[in-house]
């Protein structure tokens with residue numbers, strides 16, 4: 136094996152990149168990730184031996200690299216991916232968490248699961264078949280989710296004779312679609328996952344391609360945008376009472392700093408109620424902290440005896456979130472039953488869960504044409520729609536493009552407990568976006 | 580559209596990798612405490628569940644853990660691991676519940692096909708019985724996605740129906756860190772705070788936190804039965820076969836489960852630094868190197884998981 140020790144040691148200090156795959160069924164996503172791991176010598180010998188056994192049994196002379204990802208029996212039987220497979224690997228440059236997602240339309244929810252936490256999406260297009268409806272949907276969803284980098288890999292270049300002309304045609308259609316939805320920061324690479332062209336190693340079959348192979352590109356993508364600059368947001372997870380000397384108790388609010396930072400002495404507002412107090416102490420298990428940084432799980436004490444509970448959000452008084460009992464949002468509907476205009480739902484946003492309902496379907500988006508259909512009565516599985524959500528009580532939230540952590544929500548069916556939709560709260564007219572957002576609202 | 584030619588300069592160091600993993604795990608543990616009325620943490624004395632305990636300390640101390648520790652004992656564990664389990668639980672001052680596969684056999688809940696059959700797979704029944712007995716609605720486990728291909732598919736909040744089964748075709752979508760913990764009575768959730776940790780992350784964390792582990796994770800001399808390419812451990816309770824060739828080798832264990840299905844690897848790594856160095860160049864996967872239970876068929880882990888195994 137390659138000198139992995141050296142790889143891992145440097146990789147520990149630079150940015151992790153989480154990326155997910157996307158694209159139509161059979162475009163070669165799992166094969167690509169298998170190839171990436173295999174050519175990076177990141178696959179253990181026992182797993183390669185297992186693939187060789189399968190190839191021998193089937194009488195094939197090359198191993199099927201997609202099986203490194205497709206670990207479920209049903210997936211192997213059907214030759215498709217059903218649910219996300221996560222894998223972990225590192226090169227000299229970087230650590231990666233890869234979410235290989237399914238292309239099949241029926242499992243779009245699992246693709247969104249993988250993409251929701253990704254810093255980059257690698258979207259595959261079959262060079263011979265061009266941009267399909269499902270690929271458009273995935274491109275659109277990745278963009279909507281605000282995935283910071285979109286990388287389009289035009290796969291199966293071997294099937295078009297590694298021809299530049301064929302590639303250019305596909306590229307033109309991708310560019311047209313990316314422009315139409317306003318996707319920025321998009322890269323494009325011609326590859327063959329099956330034969331390894333431009334995956335880890337530069338292709339000798341496509342001398343006309345001047346860019347770098349996929350892996351080098353992924354290694355070089357600017358690191359995930361840390362939500363440092365955004366205003367402080369601290370959704371309270373738990374309240375704990377800690378005994379102090381003299382038999383007294385102090386209360387500590389436990390949670391994760393989702394954006395910004397906090398230190399003792401800072402003024403904070405408790406939202407949605409809006410009461411203001413000052414931070415007395417910030418600490419973690421090891422003791423007091425000078426500053427609670429974004430991404431850290433910490434404990435906060437405040438000066439005044441306020442009623443603060445799970446679901447409240449601590450924020451700066453001068454840069455508060457919105458507080459309302461309704462909002463408009465873009466949702467992707469996941470449940471096979473669709474939405475019939477009725478139904479009782481719960482909205483989980485941050486650490487708060489409140490009763491809510493879809494008060495209005497403003498319109499549904501046709502992903503193929505990007506046309507909108509105003510006020511449909513119902514939604515089907517996989518529909519993307521702009522809706523108005525009404526809540527039983529006030530909620531503190533931000534627009535998704537301003538803050539992912541406080542602008543994302545899920546809808547839970549109150550009767551079946553199923554997660555039926557993912558939602559992204561819309562910006563209001565004139566509201567600024569954070570650097571991390573897609574920065575574009577698709578006229579939605 | 581951009582022709583990708585970016586140079587891979589080491590990025591300005593963001594928050595460190597282990598800190599991020601730790602912070603995510605603490606977040607998950609606290610969500611579990613908030614969303615469930617009666618969780619339990621599965622503690623076996625192995626390295627992953629020992630890391631879980633450290634994370635629980637970080638999430639909840641100075642308070643007591645909002646859950647007891649639960650161990651499903653097959654009765655075939657390494658004695659030094661059981662001793663470690665009991666000592667750590669005592670040190671932490673947390674309640675440890677032990678349920679044994681033997682109980683399930685005695686009560687007729689499971690039958691052994693042969694007296695010498697491994698009890699490893701039977702522990703699912705005992706676990707589900709314990710869940711029913713204590714009405715646990717969530718079980719926190721130390722499984723990692725990098726361990727095995729079926730585990731690579733699992734959610735962080737992983738739903739189990741009233742039969743304790745996992746249905747990999749119908750998992751709940753899980754977006755951002757918005758975990759859906761809603762259940763009906765009789766159902767439960769398996770929760771995996773270490774989902775995104777790799778074997779090397781675990782060892783780096785053990786090093787950083789100066790954590791103690793059972794001694795068999797480090798190189799030691801051990802008499803072993805040599806069967807083909809497998810080095811099989813034995814004990815007083817599970818003696819070697821008459822025809823076994825016994826040799827003493829210097830070995831350590833990468834995973835610690837049942838004595839009947841866990842194999843050691845030959846190694847001189849006697850300290851955590853040496854284990855880390857060795858893990859980074861290992862060419863065999865963790866379970867591939869050491870688990871007999873995963874070698875029986877290509878889908879053995881998935882089948883066991885569907886039936887309620889961890």
Ligand SMILES: Nc1nc2c(ncn2[C@@H]2O[C@H](COP(=O)(O)OP(=O)(O)OP(=O)(O)O)[C@@H](O)[C@H]2O)c(=O)[nH]1
Pocket residue numbers: 158159160161162163164165166167201214215216217236237238239290291292293294326327328329330
């Ligand atoms: N000729 C050719 N075939 C390829 C290439 N990449 C993948 N394939 C084949 O395409 C088929 C589908 O590959 P997968 O990797 O399973 O596709 P997928 O995108 O993961 O499919 P889903 O996950 O089910 O959406 C397999 O038969 C692959 O061998 C390629 O570069 N060239």
Ligand SMILES: [Mg+2]
Pocket residue numbers: 164165166201204205215216235236237238
């Ligand atoms: Mg696939």
